[in-house]
Amino acid sequence: MSAQAAAHETVGSIRRLSPALDAVIAPDAKIEKLADGFVWSEGPVWVKDGRYLVFSDVPANIMYRWSQKDGKSVFLQPSGYDGPPTKVFREPGSNGMALDAKGDLLVCNHGQRAITKLDLKTKARSVVVDRYQGKRFNSPNDLAVAKSGAIYFTDPPYGLEGLDASPVKELAFNGVYLLRADGSLAVVDDRVTFPNGVALSPDEKRLYVAVSDPNGPVIMAYDLGADGLPTSRKVFFDASALHKAGGPGLPDGMCLDTEGRLYATGPCGVLVITPAGELIGVIETGGPIANCAFGEDGKTLFLTADKTLARVHLKTTGLVW
Incomplete structure (x- = not known):
């Protein structure tokens, strides 16, 4: 570990629930605090071209940039809604994000109630x-990009004042969607109460x-058919x-x-779950964790x-970084 990295304050702890975690996290691994002062940080994405992280502060309507060299700075403000004052x-602000094949940033944009490109x-x-x-849409929350360029995304009402009771909510459900590379849009699931990551x-x-x-x-799992839509659905982790x-x-x-282990934020912190659904460890900071992403x-x-x-x-090694 570099001298620069060693200078960061450490927080929280790593809880081992199975020997299988030894293949994931070294016994002496520490959680380093890199920056603070956010309202609710979200949506981290590592940008290899430039070696920096972008992430959202959703309530503050700011997108931040962080790098080991330069630390924290404002990258985009406003990151979402940019109109006159409204209740x-x-x-x-912006929420979940991902890079597309061209290197543009796909953004779940609460304020524009859309998936946008930056x-x-x-x-x-x-x-x-x-x-x-x-x-x-209600307020698109998070997304995943397939190799084909198709985008899976969730659309809960978290961006709207009043949530499901918001007078501007137009859809009767909180959906999971598939936007195919040809531009066609399909519903993956319209029965989930509050779909998120x-x-x-x-x-x-x-x-x-x-x-x-x-x-x-819970975390749901959907087996996908050749058309990208579910052939089955089940509770993967409760x-x-x-x-x-x-x-x-x-x-x-x-x-x-790359081995299919899931790093899922949830009660206690980041839950490390095997492809078979076994919880083998928890990365705990002492408070709630909204999201996670591989980088560097x-x-x-x-x-x-x-x-x-x-x-x-x-x-x-992360599947996407």
């Missing part, structure tokens, strides 16, 4: 999709969706016991390593943890 939004060099923005059957398995035959419902905090025990947070953002050398897991940004060095 429509409870969280008006040119990282010019910061020019455009709308990718903002409606289903003529009705505006979303991720694809290494072979892209399984889709994971976090459900951030305190009355049913976080109810962790939530009832008082663990901070709910199922939220997630990512995978591919073995660094960045954590957007409430008011802070943190990282932990792992032994495994």
Whole structure:
């Protein structure tokens, strides 16, 4: 570890629930706090071309940039809603993000109620999709990009003041969607109460969706057919016991390593779960963690943890970084 990295304050702890975690995290691994002062940090994405991280502060309507060299700086403000003052939004900024094959940033934009595209060099923005059957989305939350260029994304009402009771909510459900590379839009699931984080398995035959419902905090798994839509759905991991025990947070953002292990934020912190659904460890900062993403050398897991940004060095390589 470099002298620069060693200078960061360490927080939290790593809880080992199985010897299988030894292949993931070294016994002496530490969680480093890199920056703080956020309202609710979210949506981290590592940009290899420039070696920096971008992430969101959703309520503050700011997108930040962080690098080991330069630290934290404002990258885009406003990151979402840019109109006159309004009481429509409870969280008006950008949320989950991902890079497309061209290196542009795809953004779940609460304030525009759309998936938007951001040119990282010019910061020019455009709308990718903002409606289903003529009705505006609620507030797109997170997304995953397939090798084909197709985009899976979730659309809960978290960006809207009043949530499901918002007078501007046009859709009767909170959906999980598939936007195909040809521009066609399909519903993956319209029965999930509060769909949140979303991720694809290494072979892209399984889709994971976090459900951030305190009355049913679970991670769903969908086996996908050749058309990209589910052939089956099941509860992959039930976080109810962790939530009832008082663990901070709910199922939220997630990512995978190349071996298919899921790093899913939820009650207590980042839950490390095998492809078979076994919880083998928890990365805990002491508070709720909204999302996580791999970066740097591919073995660094960045954590957007409430008011802070943190990282932990792992032994495994991220699927997307």
